[in-house]
Amino acid sequence: MSVPVLRLGDVLIASIQAALTDRDLLQLRDDLSDQVGRFRARGVIVDVTALDVLDSSAIRTVRDLAHTTRLRGARTVVVGIQPEVAFAMVQLGLTLEGVATALDLDEGLALLRQEDA
Amino acid sequence: MTGHLSEPLRACLPVREELDIVLARTCARELARRGGFPDAATEAAATAISEVARNIIVHAGMGEILLEVVKERGRRELVVLACDRGPGIPDLDRAMLDGYSTAGGLGLGLSSARRLMDEFHVVSRVGKGTVVTMKKWAA
Ligand SMILES: Nc1ncnc2c1ncn2[C@@H]1O[C@H](COP(=O)(O)OP(=O)(O)O)[C@@H](O)[C@H]1O
Ligand SMILES: [Mg+2]
Numbered sequence: 720m721s722v723p724v725l726r727l728g729d730v731l732i733a734s735i736q737a738a739l740t741d742r743d744l745l746q747l748r749d750d751l752s753d754q755v756g757r758f759r760a761r762g763v764i765v766d767v768t769a770l771d772v773l774d775s776s777a778i779r780t781v782r783d784l785a786h787t788t789r790l791r792g793a794r795t796v797v798v799g800i801q802p803e804v805a806f807a808m809v810q811l812g813l814t815l816e817g818v819a820t821a822l823d824l825d826e827g828l829a830l831l832r833q834e835d836a
Numbered sequence: 837m838t839g840h841l842s843e844p845l846r847a848c849l850p851v852r853e854e855l856d857i858v859l860a861r862t863c864a865r866e867l868a869r870r871g872g873f874p875d876a877a878t879e880a881a882a883t884a885i886s887e888v889a890r891n892i893i894v895h896a897g898m899g900e901i902l903l904e905v906v907k908e909r910g911r912r913e914l915v916v917l918a919c920d921r922g923p924g925i926p927d928l929d930r931a932m933l934d935g936y937s938t939a940g941g942l943g944l945g946l947s948s949a950r951r952l953m954d955e956f957h958v959v960s961r962v963g964k965g966t967v968v969t970m971k972k973w974a975a
Binding site: 737738740741771772773774775776778779803804806807810811812813 | 883
């Protein structure tokens with residue numbers, strides 16, 4: 720299963736599914752990094768709404784994604800962390816370490832625009 | 837939304853590939869829901885199950901997960917057993933530490949599973965395998 724990356728102006732949007740394998744995720748990281756360069760994207764939104772848990776492996780993946788795209792020069796925002804998921808994360812002491820988060824896609828886009836201004 | 841235990845709430849799931857991790861937590865959620873568990877307890881258990889299931893795949897290759905909702909001392913509990921016949925864990929104390937990984941992981945799986953559950957216990961024999969037993973209470 721590969722992850723479609725949508726393009727909205729100079730923002731790329733990738734939605735992560737629960738059933739992605741590690742290989743899919745590496746593929747996504749490379750795709751995103753590639754497309755940030757190709758389309759000169761200023762921002763990337765990683766949508767995790769479909770993830771039913773953010774366990775340590777998902778956290779690492781999302782963090783890696785965000786760091787990679789940031790290194791390529793795109794602001795990266797993670798959106799769609801469900802309240803129950805956030806609750807479990809806090810209990811875990813897991814954090815996204817400096818990765819910006821927003822409630823949903825709209826807020827994520829607003830955040831990116833704000834930073835552009 | 838029954839909250840009764842009229843039928844056995846139990847499942848035995850093979851863990852061989854990454855999709856099985858998703859299946860295990862989906863099944864656990866369904867059992868917890870039928871057992872009347874609160875959402876926060878259910879999600880905590882689902883996350884812990886995800887960790888031990890992934891450990892089976894990454895560190896042992898394959899194994900299985902047993903799930904059961906039982907009534908113990910008047911309280912409902914979700915009991916989780918994660919078993920494998922993999923290489924075992926030579927230094928369990930270290931393996932339980934935050935940040936300790938022999939596989940380039942975050943090393944937070946076992947320690948966070950322990951934090952997320954109400955009871956947590958590992959038995960492991962080098963060369964024989966590992967059994968993680970964990971329980972989440974309904975209240
Ligand atoms: N089922 C298992 N079989 C063998 N070793 C395991 C198993 N589960 C955990 N371990 C060992 O314990 C260490 C810590 O596990 P964990 O906290 O989940 O971190 P990670 O999976 O990120 O390495 C692993 O790196 C591995 O060495
Ligand atoms: Mg692990």
